[in-house]
Amino acid sequence: MRLASCVLDPASVVAPVHRRTFGSFVEHMGRCVYTGLYEPGHPLADEDGFRTDVLALTRELGVTMVRYPGGNFVSGYRWEDGVGPRERRPRRRDLAWHSIETNEVGIDEFARWAGKAEVEIMYAVNLGTRGVQEALDVHEYVNHPEGTTLSELRRANGAAKPYGITMWCLGNELDGPWQTGHKTAQEYGLLAAATARALRSAEPGLELVACGSSSSSMPTFGSWETTLLEHAYDVVDYVSCHAYYEELDGDLGSFLASAADMDHFVDSVVATADAVGARRRSKKKINISFDEWNVWYLSRFQGGEPATGWPVAPRVIEDEYNVADAVVVGNLLISLLRHSDRVTAACQAQLVNVIAPIRTEPGGPAWRQTIFHPFAKTAALARGSVLRTRLDAPTYATARYGEVSLVDAVATHDAEDGDVVVFAVNRDQNDPVELTVDLHLFDGDPRLAEAWTLSDDDIRATNTLDDPDRVVPHTTSQVSVDGATLRIVLPPVSWSAIRLEVTR
Numbered sequence: 323m324r325l326a327s328c329v330l331d332p333a334s335v336v337a338p339v340h341r342r343t344f345g346s347f348v349e350h351m352g353r354c355v356y357t358g359l360y361e362p363g364h365p366l367a368d369e370d371g372f373r374t375d376v377l378a379l380t381r382e383l384g385v386t387m388v389r390y391p392g393g394n395f396v397s398g399y400r401w402e403d404g405v406g407p408r409e410r411r412p413r414r415r416d417l418a419w420h421s422i423e424t425n426e427v428g429i430d431e432f433a434r435w436a437g438k439a440e441v442e443i444m445y446a447v448n449l450g451t452r453g454v455q456e457a458l459d460v461h462e463y464v465n466h467p468e469g470t471t472l473s474e475l476r477r478a479n480g481a482a483k484p485y486g487i488t489m490w491c492l493g494n495e496l497d498g499p500w501q502t503g504h505k506t507a508q509e510y511g512l513l514a515a516a517t518a519r520a521l522r523s524a525e526p527g528l529e530l531v532a533c534g535s536s537s538s539s540m541p542t543f544g545s546w547e548t549t550l551l552e553h554a555y556d557v558v559d560y561v562s563c564h565a566y567y568e569e570l571d572g573d574l575g576s577f578l579a580s581a582a583d584m585d586h587f588v589d590s591v592v593a594t595a596d597a598v599g600a601r602r603r604s605k606k607k608i609n610i611s612f613d614e615w616n617v618w619y620l621s622r623f624q625g626g627e628p629a630t631g632w633p634v635a636p637r638v639i640e641d642e643y644n645v646a647d648a649v650v651v652g653n654l655l656i657s658l659l660r661h662s663d664r665v666t667a668a669c670q671a672q673l674v675n676v677i678a679p680i681r682t683e684p685g686g687p688a689w690r691q692t693i694f695h696p697f698a699k700t701a702a703l704a705r706g707s708v709l710r711t712r713l714d715a716p717t718y719a720t721a722r723y724g725e726v727s728l729v730d731a732v733a734t735h736d737a738e739d740g741d742v743v744v745f746a747v748n749r750d751q752n753d754p755v756e757l758t759v760d761l762h763l764f765d766g767d768p769r770l771a772e773a774w775t776l777s778d779d780d781i782r783a784t785n786t787l788d789d790p791d792r793v794v795p796h797t798t799s800q801v802s803v804d805g806a807t808l809r810i811v812l813p814p815v816s817w818s819a820i821r822l823e824v825t826r
Contacts, residue, residue, distance in 0.1 A: 323811070324753060326729040329760040330742065337662040339734055342489075343655075344701040345444065345669035346385045347614060348432070349393030351419050351676050352638030355427050358674035364685060367708040372435050375411075375688040377732040378711030379680050380439045380673065381692065383694060384701025387442040389491065389613050390668045391430055396494050397502040404428020405479055414423045417502050421636055422628035429464060430476070433485050444531075444562040444613065444669070449493030449513055454520045458703045461490075461524055476778040485735025489529045489667070491613065492517050495564065497546050507546045510525045515708035517525070518557035531560040531611045531667075533675040538565065538587040544594055546704035551598040551608065560667065561595060563587055566618035566677075567650060576722035578815065580650050581657040581730060583642025583723055584615070588661045597715040610661070612668040615654060617647045617693065618677045641677050643692045645793055647814065652776070652817035654719055656732045670697060681787075689790035692783075695776055699795060699819050700826035703743045706736030729755055729812065740766060740824040748812035755812050762806040766826040770808075773801040777816035795819075 348354055362371035373407035391399060395418050403412050403425045411425040429445075435445050445464070447457040459472060464485045466473040473484070492514045496505045505513070513530045521528055532554050535543040547561060565587055569577035588610060595608040623639050643651075651670075658668050674680045715729040731746035744763070748755045761768050774795040785792050800811035801820060812818055 324716050324750070324755045325727065325758065326713055327758040327760070328711055328713045328731065329763070330709055330711065330733050332709070332735050332737070333763075334710040338659065338707055339659065339704045339797055340498040340662055340666045341373050341386045342442070342667040342707045343658055343662065344697070345387035345389065345613070345667060346383070347389045347669040347671040348391070348673050349400070349676070350391050350395045350416065350423055351393060351672070353635050353675040353682070354672050354678070356424070356635035358682055360427050360431070361684065362475070370431065370434055371689065372438065375679060376674055376682060377438055379688055379690065380441070383439050383679060383698050385439070385673070386443055386701075387667070387669070388436060388673065389444040389446060392418070392446060393494055394501060395635040396446045396448050397496070401429060401448070401456070401463070402590065405430055405475070415632060419638060420784070421631065422634045423764070424634060426454070428743050429460070430479055430481055433464075433481065438513065442489070444489040444491060444667070445487045445579050445773045446491035446494055447517070449510070449517060449602070450501060453513060454517050454625070457517050458520055458524060461521055462640055467526060468674050471663065471812060480742055486575055488527065490521060490532065491531045491533070491562065491691060492558070493533050494532050497540055497542055498536045507542060507549035511550040514550065515554040515557055517742070518554060522557060523588065529560070530558045531562050531613065534561040534563055534591060536564050538583070538590065545592060547594045548598060551595060555598055555602055555604065555606070555608065558608070560609050561591060563591055563610055563612045564614035565612070566614070566616055567654075568617060568619045570621065573721055574646065574751060575718065575749070576720040578646065578650060579723050579726040581653040581722045582726045584654055584657040585660070588612070588657070588665060592664050607736045612658060612663045612665050614669060614671040616671050616677050617641070617643065617650055639677050640675055640681070642782050642784050644784045645692060645776070645778045647655065648692035648696055648776055649747055649815055649817045651693040651744070653699045654748065655696060656730055656745050659704060659732045659734070659745070660711070683787060687787070687790070689785060689787065691785055692793045695795050696817050699774055700745060703819055703821055704734045705741060705743070706734055706738070709733045715755070723761070729757060731757065738776070741771070742768065742822045742824055744808065744820045746810070746812055746818050748814060748816050750814050752814055757810050759808040759811055760806065761808060761822070764806070764824045766804050766824040768806060768808065768822040768824045770801060770803045771821040773798045773810065773818065773820045775813060775816055775818040777813040781815045
């Protein structure tokens with residue numbers, strides 16, 4: 323059996339585990355909102371029309387923050403369409419996804435849903451077709467306490483207290499030619515800086531996210547971030563990263579190594595941001611909001627039939643995820659945790675139905691896709707601090723990312739209760755790998771508390787309406803603790819989480 327090993331040191335800390343790492347994303351796209359979150363006629367709908375089964379799964383998933391209302395949708399969105407009496411709300415064309423937006427759900431409804439789901443809102447403003455004034459207007463509506471026209475309108479609409487949204491995205495993917503209101507880096511940098519200054523005048527403590535590149539494959543990647551930050555470095559806190567991964571042309575080996583690309587993406591943006599800061603002689607550090615990431619079979623979407631007509635809440639990119647997809651999602655979470663010194667917020671896209679961990683049927687049940695499980699377990703178990711994890715492991719060659727490790731892992735340590743959690747993936751398609759973790763530097767004796775593995779003899783197995791629990795994590799028996807050494811056998815194409823209690 324192949325072997326991998328690492329030594330963990332409680333003093334070698336990367337950064338705290340940030341709860342915002344476990345964010346999600348709700349866009350007015352397809353069936354994410356309508357028949358996803360919101361379905362008034364459903365047997366399980368509450369008094370506000372929200373599906374209580376989806377709310378329960380959202381809480382189980384461990385989501386801490388949700389980016390809203392887009393996405394490409396936001397670049398043509400008029401926020402004021404979604405407030406006030408529903409019967410007076412206009413129906414609008416959504417150019418991003420070629421559908422009709424009914425505006426039955428707007429910021430007031432979503433804030434009520436977020437309260438029930440116990441999540442923070444990350445709000446995105448429209449800098450595609452709109453600008454500084456509209457950003458100030460929506461901020462006044464949601465955050466100003468009272469006594470102004472828009473704050474009083476919110477109060478009249480039933481929300482006496484402000485929503486207190488602190489994290490704001492300054493637009494979405496405006497480097498992309500597909501984006502309504504697409505801009506050059508120069509145009510966007512000036513607009514983002516102006517909007518940031520205006521919002522800070524209204525509320526100095528806001529956390530502001532500027533749009534980075536839509537992906538690291540964009541032709542303007544790097545130069546976009548440089549130009550943007552030359553204008554906005556002093557007034558923003560974050561640059562966004564977006565990345566989606568899929569298995570292309572049967573190249574499973576490269577797909578399983580997707581986290582290597584995420585690592586490189588983060589490192590490149592950090593280096594670019596720090597270079598701008600160095601030129602400006604600034605002590606400030608720009609962090610990263612990785613506020614769109616997931617497995618998305620984008621090539622299938624782009625190769626499908628073009629949209630016809632203007633439907634309401636059509637079925638759009640409702641990808642069905644398999645075991646390999648879940649392993650990659652677990653590995654991407656490992657990458658995000660590994661970079662917790664600079665990635666302090668992240669959002670898996672999206673929450674329900676649209677490339678999502680949760681699926682629903684109108685009038686029917688909700689269920690967990692395979693990718694639900696590594697996210698939920700990681701969100702539940704990762705606590706305290708992220709430890710620096712240096713692996714000694716065999717490697718393999720990939721067509722897309724070169725030589726990569728067969729095993730990837732990260733560990734967290736909660737100094738208060740002594741828990742150490744190791745998250746690990748085996749990318750080998752055929753053989754198990756034994757991972758050995760040396761814990762002798764910890765002050766106490768480790769004891770195995772729980773160990774979970776997601777794997778299957780059929781890596782193409784999925785969870786469906788008819789078989790919603792076909793793929794779930796299982797407790798593993800191929801794990802042991804001998805003195806200060808943890809050993810676990812990682813099955814081929816697998817994701818595992820092992821929690822140890824270190825007692826003095």
